[in-house]
Amino acid sequence: MSAEQQYLMLPGPTPVPASVLRALATPMVNHRGPEFKALLEEVTEGVKGVYKTRNQVVIFPAAGTGAMEAAVVNFISPGERVLAVSIGVFGDRFASIAERFGARVERLSFPWGQAADAEAVRERLQADRRHEIRAILVTHNETSTGVVNDIRAIRAAAADHPALFMVDAVSGLGAMDLQTDAWQLDVVVSGSQKAFMLPPGLAFVAVSSRAMEASRACTNPRYYWDLQSALNYLGKGQTPYTPALSLYYGLRESLRLIDAEGIDGVIARHARYRSMVRAGVKAMGLQLLASDEVASAALTAVVAPPGLGANRIRKALRDRFDVVVAGGQQALDDVIFRIGHLGYVRDLDLLAVLAALEMVLAGLGQEVKLGAGVTAAQRVLMNEEGR
Amino acid sequence: MSAEQQYLMLPGPTPVPASVLRALATPMVNHRGPEFKALLEEVTEGVKGVYKTRNQVVIFPAAGTGAMEAAVVNFISPGERVLAVSIGVFGDRFASIAERFGARVERLSFPWGQAADAEAVRERLQADRRHEIRAILVTHNETSTGVVNDIRAIRAAAADHPALFMVDAVSGLGAMDLQTDAWQLDVVVSGSQKAFMLPPGLAFVAVSSRAMEASRACTNPRYYWDLQSALNYLGKGQTPYTPALSLYYGLRESLRLIDAEGIDGVIARHARYRSMVRAGVKAMGLQLLASDEVASAALTAVVAPPGLGANRIRKALRDRFDVVVAGGQQALDDVIFRIGHLGYVRDLDLLAVLAALEMVLAGLGQEVKLGAGVTAAQRVLMNEEGR
Numbered sequence: 001m002s003a004e005q006q007y008l009m010l011p012g013p014t015p016v017p018a019s020v021l022r023a024l025a026t027p028m029v030n031h032r033g034p035e036f037k038a039l040l041e042e043v044t045e046g047v048k049g050v051y052k053t054r055n056q057v058v059i060f061p062a063a064g065t066g067a068m069e070a071a072v073v074n075f076i077s078p079g080e081r082v083l084a085v086s087i088g089v090f091g092d093r094f095a096s097i098a099e100r101f102g103a104r105v106e107r108l109s110f111p112w113g114q115a116a117d118a119e120a121v122r123e124r125l126q127a128d129r130r131h132e133i134r135a136i137l138v139t140h141n142e143t144s145t146g147v148v149n150d151i152r153a154i155r156a157a158a159a160d161h162p163a164l165f166m167v168d169a170v171s172g173l174g175a176m177d178l179q180t181d182a183w184q185l186d187v188v189v190s191g192s193q194k195a196f197m198l199p200p201g202l203a204f205v206a207v208s209s210r211a212m213e214a215s216r217a218c219t220n221p222r223y224y225w226d227l228q229s230a231l232n233y234l235g236k237g238q239t240p241y242t243p244a245l246s247l248y249y250g251l252r253e254s255l256r257l258i259d260a261e262g263i264d265g266v267i268a269r270h271a272r273y274r275s276m277v278r279a280g281v282k283a284m285g286l287q288l289l290a291s292d293e294v295a296s297a298a299l300t301a302v303v304a305p306p307g308l309g310a311n312r313i314r315k316a317l318r319d320r321f322d323v324v325v326a327g328g329q330q331a332l333d334d335v336i337f338r339i340g341h342l343g344y345v346r347d348l349d350l351l352a353v354l355a356a357l358e359m360v361l362a363g364l365g366q367e368v369k370l371g372a373g374v375t376a377a378q379r380v381l382m383n384e385e386g387r
Numbered sequence: 388m389s390a391e392q393q394y395l396m397l398p399g400p401t402p403v404p405a406s407v408l409r410a411l412a413t414p415m416v417n418h419r420g421p422e423f424k425a426l427l428e429e430v431t432e433g434v435k436g437v438y439k440t441r442n443q444v445v446i447f448p449a450a451g452t453g454a455m456e457a458a459v460v461n462f463i464s465p466g467e468r469v470l471a472v473s474i475g476v477f478g479d480r481f482a483s484i485a486e487r488f489g490a491r492v493e494r495l496s497f498p499w500g501q502a503a504d505a506e507a508v509r510e511r512l513q514a515d516r517r518h519e520i521r522a523i524l525v526t527h528n529e530t531s532t533g534v535v536n537d538i539r540a541i542r543a544a545a546a547d548h549p550a551l552f553m554v555d556a557v558s559g560l561g562a563m564d565l566q567t568d569a570w571q572l573d574v575v576v577s578g579s580q581k582a583f584m585l586p587p588g589l590a591f592v593a594v595s596s597r598a599m600e601a602s603r604a605c606t607n608p609r610y611y612w613d614l615q616s617a618l619n620y621l622g623k624g625q626t627p628y629t630p631a632l633s634l635y636y637g638l639r640e641s642l643r644l645i646d647a648e649g650i651d652g653v654i655a656r657h658a659r660y661r662s663m664v665r666a667g668v669k670a671m672g673l674q675l676l677a678s679d680e681v682a683s684a685a686l687t688a689v690v691a692p693p694g695l696g697a698n699r700i701r702k703a704l705r706d707r708f709d710v711v712v713a714g715g716q717q718a719l720d721d722v723i724f725r726i727g728h729l730g731y732v733r734d735l736d737l738l739a740v741l742a743a744l745e746m747v748l749a750g751l752g753q754e755v756k757l758g759a760g761v762t763a764a765q766r767v768l769m770n771e772e773g774r
Contacts, residue, residue, distance in 0.1 A: 006416065013415040013632055024633055025408035028400040028586060029393065030711050061588050062611070063448045065628040069611045100610045193629055199415060201448050201588050201631030223487045224449070224456045241452040242580055244588030245400055246411055246633065324417050 007323040007353055011143045011171055011299040013193040013200055014343035016250070020197060023253040024246045031245065037237030039248055044234070046255035050173060050196070050263055051188060051206045053180035058230040059251075060203045061244035064170035064191030067203035068097055070225035071166050071187045075211055076135050077219040078102025083124060083163070084137040085109075085116045085154070089144035089329045094137045094168050101220050106133075112332065113301070115294035116149050122157035135164045141172030144329045146301035146338060147290045148176055155183045164211050170194065173204075174258070175270040175298040175342055186211040192247060194298070195266065197254045197343040202247045270297035272384050273341035273350060276377040280354040281339075283376035284361060284368050289336050298342040301328070303335065305366055310337040313360055320363075321356040347381055394710040394740055398530045398558055398686040400580040400587055401730035403637070407584060410640035411633045418632065424624030426635055431621070433642035437560060437583070437650055438575060438593045440567035445617040446638075447590040448631035451557035451578030454590035455484055457612035458553050458574045462598055464606040465489025467521040470511060470550070472496075472503045472541065476531035476716045481524045481555050488607050493520075499719065500688070502681035503536050509544035522551045528559030531716045533688035533725060534677045535563055542570045551598050557581065560591075561645070562657040562685040562729055573598040579634060581685070582653065584641045584730040589634045657684035659771050660728035660737060663764040667741040668726075670763035671748060671755050676723050685729040688715070690722065692753055697724040700747055707750075708743040734768055 008015050029035040040059075047057050060066055072094075076082055082103040084095035087110045099105045108124060110116050116138065125133065136158055141148050155165055166187040169178055173188070174195025180188050186208040193200035207215075207227060215227060223229075229240045258266055274297040278288060281302050289301035304310035310327060311334045317323040328336040341350060354373040361368045395402050416422040427446075434444050447453055459481075463469055469490040471482035474497045486492045495511060497503050503525065512520065523545055528535050542552055553574040556565055560575070561582025567575050573595045580587035594602075594614060602614060610616075616627045645653055661684040665675060668689050676688035691697035697714060698721045704710040715723040728737060741760040748755045 006414075008415055008417065010417055012629060013418060016415055021412040021414065024411040027393075027408065028395055028403055028580075030395065030397055030713075031400060031587075032713075033711065061448070061450045062453070063628040063630070066449070066611050097610045101608045191629070193415075193632075199631065199633040200418075200629040201634065221488045223484045224453050241450040242399060242578070242587040243450070244586065244631070244634075245580075246586040246637075247588065247631075250633075324420065326417075326419075 009340045011340040017344045020250045020253045023249045026249040043251045051180045057206045062203040067189035073220040073222040074215045074227045080134040081132045082135045088142040091139040113289045118153040118157040125161045133163045140169040143171045146296040146299045148296045276380045280373035280377035283372040299340045301336045309334045316360040323356045396727045398727040404731045407637045407640045410636045413636040430638045438567045444593045449590040454576035460607040460609040461602045461614045468519045469522045471524040475529040478526040500676045505540040505544040512548045520550045527556040530558045533683040533686045535683045663767045667760035667764035670759040686727045688723045696721045703747040
C-alpha cells in the first residue's frame with residue numbers, strides 16, 4: 001500500500017486534514033503586500049486563542065527546535081544560571097540548547113516515565129535566595145515518554161521567584177490544557193506539526209511583556225531568531241524575512257477547524273484518545289510506561305512484552321497493516337513503542353490501530369484475546385458519548 | 388480580482404507551478420522512516436545538480452536568511468576578520484549577520500546599481516599578507532538593485548588566499564550560472580522561493596570539505612544551524628529535527644521540472660527574460676538602474692520617470708491590472724520599482740506585464756507609445772527563437 005494510506009500514529013508529524021492539504025496549494029502572494037498582512041494578523045490572533053494568551057506571538061519559518069533556540073538566545077545570556085527541569089529527551093534538548101549558548105545549566109532531572117515534582121522545583125527555587133537563577137525551562141508534554149508535566153503546579157511552585165518561566169509546549173499545546181496567561185507563563189514555544197494539524201515548518205513563540213523587557217539586556221547574539229525584530233515587523237503586518245507562505249495558508253484553515261470545534265473541545269477529544277488507547281493496551285495485558293496520573297493525551301508509550309523487542313512489533317504493524325508508530329529514543333530504544341494520537345485523529349482510527357496491535361501480538365506468539373483491546377476502547381468511547 | 392489571479396512579478400516569492408502546488412498537498416510520512424529517507428536523498432542529489440557541485444548540501448527548514456546565518460555561525464568565530472563585499476541591501480545583510488555574531492567585518496562596498504570590482508577585491512586580499520581575513524562574503528544576485536556579481540572573476544581575484552569564499556546565492560542560483568565546484572566556492576547558500584519555483588520555507592547550504600574542516604575550530608555557538616550535526620543525520624537519511632515535509636514534496640516535483648528542462652536551459656530562459664524586459668522598458672523611454680553588462684537575469688530594476696514616484700506606478704499596476712512588482716528598498720524607495728522574472732514565468736506573461744506598464748504610464752500622463760515596449764520584447768523573443 002502506498003504511504004498515502006498509512007495510519008500515521010506518531011507524535012509528529014501528524015495526519016493533516018484534506019482541507020488543510022488543499023489550502024497548502026494556494027498560490028503565492030507578495031509577503032510585503034496587503035493580502036499577507038491580513039493573513040498574518042488573522043493567524044497570529046488564532047494562534048493566541050490556542051495559547052489562551054493576549055501576549056505577543058511570533059511565527060518563525062522553522063521546526064519546533066528553532067523556537068526552543070529562539071527562547072534561549074533572546075532571554076538567556078552566556079554565564080547566566082538556568083534551572084532545566086527534564087523528564088526525558090526533549091527536556092534534555094532544551095537544557096542542551098541553553099548550554100550550547102553559554103548558560104550555566106543546572107538540571108533537575110526525573111526518571112524517564114515520571115513527571116517533574118513541583119515540590120522539588122519549589123525547594124530548589126526557595127534555596128536560590130540571591131535569585132541567581134534567571135530562567136526555568138520546563139517541558140509541557142515530554143514526547144519521548146508520553147508524560148505530561150503539571151505546568152500549573154510547577155509554575156505555582158516557582159511563586160514569586162523572578163526567573164523567567166519558559167515552557168516547551170511543542171507537542172502538547174492544543175492537545176492538553178495550557179493557559180499561558182492564567183498560569184503566568186513568560187515564554188511558551190510550540191510547532192505546527194502536532195495538535196495544529198499542519199505539516200512541519202512553522203514554530204511559534206508566545207512571549208510576555210516582562211520577558212521582552214528582559215530580552216533587552218540579553219547579550220546572546222541573534223539575527224534570525226530576534227524576537228524584537230519580529231515584533232517590530234509584526235507591528236506593520238510583515239515578517240523580517242520571507243515567511244513560509246504555504247504553511248500560513250494551511251494554518252488559517254487548521255485554525256478554522258480548531259475554532260469550529262472550540263479549543264476546549266479539542267483538548268477533551270485528546271483526553272478521550274488517551275483513555276481509549278490506555279484502556280485498549282491494558283486490556284491486551286501490556287504495560288504502560290507512564291502512570292494514569294501523568295499520562296499524556298498526545299501519545300501513549302507502551303512497554304514491549306518481555307522477550308519481544310518493541311521494534312519487532314513496530315515493524316510488523318507497519319509491514320502488515322501500514323500502521324506507523326514511533327520507537328523509543330536512546331535508552332528506551334526497542335524497550336517501548338509510542339502510539340501518537342495527536343491532531344487529526346479519529347476515534348475509529350484508534351480502534352483500527354488497537355485491532356492491528358492485537359493481531360500483531362498474536363502473530364508474534366503473545367497470548368492476546370482478539371478483540372479485548374478494541375472492546376475496552378469501545379467501552380470508553382460509549383461511556384464518553386453517554387455523558 | 389482575487390490574489391489567485393495576480394501576475395506575481397517579484398524577486399520572491401515567485402509563482403509556483405500547479406504540479407508543485409499539488410505536490411505540497413501530499414500526506415505526511417514519518418520523518419524517521421524509509422519514505423522520507425528516499426525523499427531526502429533524492430532531493431539532496433537534485434539540489435546538488437542545480438548547484439553544479441559534488442559538495443555536501445544541507446537543507447534547513449528556514450528562510451534564506453537562515454542559511455546566511457548558518458554560513459556565519461558555522462565558519463566564522465567571534466573576533467575573526469571578514470571581508471564583506473556589498474553592492475546593496477542583501478550584501479549589507481550578510482555583513483550585518485557576521486557583525487552580529489562577533490566578526491570584525493570590513494566592508495568593501497560599491498555604489499548601488501553597480502557590480503563589485505574584482506580588482507578591488509584582489510588588491511585588498513593581496514594587502515592581507517598575514518592572512519588575517521578568514522572569510523570573504525559575496526552576493527551572487529543583489530535583489531535590491533538587480534545587479535549580478537561576476538562570482539567567477541571575484542573568486543579568481545581571491546586566488547590562493549586561504550579565506551573561505553562564501554556566496555549568498557539565495558536569489559540567483561538557478562537563474563544565472565553558478566558553478567560551485569568549478570569556481571571553488573566554499574559555502575553557497577540559497578532558498579526555495581526563487582528559481583526553485585517553490586514556496587518559501589527551505590534554505591540550502593552547499594559546503595566544501597575544506598569549509599567543514601574549518602568549521603571544527605569555529606567557536607560561535609550553534610544548535611539549529613549546526614552543519615556537522617545535519618551532515619551526521621544526512622548520512623543516515625534523516626534530519627536532526629523535523630523537516631518541512633510538504634516543501635520536500637514540492638521540491639521533488641520542481642527538481643523534476645528543472646531536470647526536464649536542464650539546468651542550463653533554465654539559465655538560458657532567464658537570460659531571455661532579462662533581454663525581453665530590458666528591451667521593453669528601454670523602448671518605453673525609461674531608465675534602468677543597472678547597466679547591461681551587470682544586469683541580473685532574475686529581476687530588473689526600473690527607475691521611475693522624473694516627477695513620478697515609483698510607488699505610484701506600482702499601485703496603478705496592481706489596482707488596474709493585478710500586476711504585483713516590488714518597490715525599492717531603503718534609499719531607493721519610491722525611486723525604482725523592480726520587476727521579478729524569476730522561476731515559473733512564461734514569455735507571454737512578460738509581454739502582458741510590459742503592456743500593462745505602458746498603459747499605466749500613459750494613464751499617469753507619461754509620453755509612451757502604446758505597444759512600443761511589447762514590440763521590442765517580441766523582437767527579442769522572435770530573434771531568440773530564430774536561433
